[in-house]
Amino acid sequence: MTAYILQRLIQSVLVLLAVSIVVFLAVYGIGDPIELLVPPQVSAAERAAMIRRLGLDLPIWQQYLSFLGNALQGDLGRSFVHGIPAVDLILGRLPATFELVFLAMSLAAIVGVPLGLLVGLNPESRVSRAIMAGTILGFSLPSFWKGMMLILLFSVFLGWLPTAGRGETVSVLGIPISLLTLNGLKHLTLPALNLAIPNMALMIRLVAAGTAEAKTQDYVKYARAKGVRSKRIVGRHILRNILIPVVTVAGMEFGSLVAFSTITETVFAWPGMGKLLIDSIYQLDRPVVVAYVMLATLLFVAVNFLVDVLYAALDPRVKLTGEMA
Amino acid sequence: MTSPLLDVRGLKTVFHDLAGSWPAVDGVDLVVKPGEIVGLVGESGSGKSVTGFSLVQLIDAPGEIVAGDVLFNGEDLRQASEERLRSLRGDRIAMIFQDPLMTLNPVLTIGEQMCEAILEHRSCSREEAMKEASHALSRVGISSPDARLKQYPHEFSGGMRQRVAIATALLNKPDLIIADEPTTALDVTIQSQILFEVQKLSRETGTAVLWITHDLAVVAELADRVAVMYAGRIVETGTVDDVLDRPRHPYTLGLLSSSAATVAPGERLKQIDGAAPSIDARPSGCPFRPRCGRSLPLCAQIDPPAQVQADGHSYRCHNPVTEGSAL
């Protein structure tokens, strides 16, 4: 276990390093932020001073090295636009995104697992076919279009739910949460649903495939021969086996939604990290974009590790050893 | 004569495919008396497993039980409700499967999988169930059973897993255990240990056993009576002594000549020529005819009916083997 963790740590550092180089180069190539940051009426001398202050006059490798040096001390630069540390800016947006994704993934699991079981147990039934057809839609409709349709239906026609923003929040340990107020929950519903739909489809397919396979296994027949009731066979024997891939995929999806729910957050004007990323890219706020990608990478590394640990907890046959990774 | 525990008459189980319905079990008659050990023996593909599952009505599509009676303690299981069958399975009739690696759920503890066999049939606390499971494990020779109950199947060897399955089958003191080739995957030493223990447990608890195997040596060691199966039928049945010492059916004789148990060391084993016919290619008349050295013209036309001798020894053959004759 210790060897395993050590190995994972070294791997993670290498990944972060590689990503930092790629991102730094890519963002450097996007464009010159000075044009956007400096008002046109500023004198050439002031302009040069500003460039120097931001460190933009140095050669790229020096800029990278100083970025790396600062990053090692937890400083990923200051936002050009907001003037505060990029990390603080991003983390300030984390709770909004986190609760959105949390609700979306919960919805996906609560709806997806039972429906997947239903389909897997009776794949030929009419209901199952309808559900499977629905999953294709769930996968293939583009997120922004789905979002707009949801707004049209629930906000414009029915007038049930608001279209934008976080609504009321309550502060828990200093962190603002929408999930705990009725008004906040109303604001959360549509964007969460929008994020949840493709994941529901994914869950349904995953659980259905797992169930269809598991139900033909000898251990199911053996359980029946022991007189175990079908409720328990499905709820314990089958579900316990398919939980393993489900948790793995759900964990990965959770990570990628936290990092990249940009489209949904933009459509619903949800003030989360994804919206911040899009705004920063438009404004060529280089430090924020770089910091964002670094934090996202860190998140993925952490989620991967967590999923592996969970996997080992769920599957008694898996042991976390140095060699496995 | 004691009334039978299990009385099967004319059992027929078919498998459907696009081309038709093919009988895997084709008119099986079988009797098991209380407390007795019956061996069901035959080559692979002869329909032994399908027979075993048909007895407890565990046949899934594309299979279907289409004819016959399965009387268990006088109750016709073919007419029983699904809930009634569930309450019998694992309680009055327990099963042990061939592959102990596949039959235990890999992600549930042995303790949970043993306890559920109790808790689905009786109301008792989890602790009591665990205690019973632990006791059952020690009865089949598993040491430190309490620790073992917390482990998962992959932490057990093949022989140990099969002991777990036997212990599980014993939990509710069933009237009948159907054991489908439970020792086939194990090495010979462990196999005889298990046979010995099963025999002892059956004698102690009065549990009848239907032991399915392709190995006559196992039957000779373990059983009171034997039924020989070929192409979905019982072609010969009687006491182990009658059938193994004085076989009447040419197929039984062939099995005996190819069995290590009956051939003196150094002598060569004789295999029966040819292979058992698949269910969609059964010959007309006697299904053994293409492989039989004693066939008569009649054998091609008429499937021989069962001939029952006064001592209960019965066989299905137009030209039965007589004492001393060879295949």
Ligand SMILES: Nc1ncnc2c1ncn2[C@@H]1O[C@H](COP(=O)(O)OP(=O)(O)O)[C@@H](O)[C@H]1O
């Ligand atoms: N699920 C199934 N689908 C189609 N045919 C089957 C199935 N199970 C068994 N059979 C057929 O029934 C025959 C008897 O099988 P089985 O009872 O397993 O034989 P045994 O246990 O004697 O080796 C096999 O030859 C096979 O063709």
Ligand code: SF4
């Ligand atoms: S009936 Fe005929 S073919 Fe069949 S076993 Fe007897 S002798 Fe052989």
Ligand SMILES: [Mg+2]
């Ligand atoms: Mg078999």
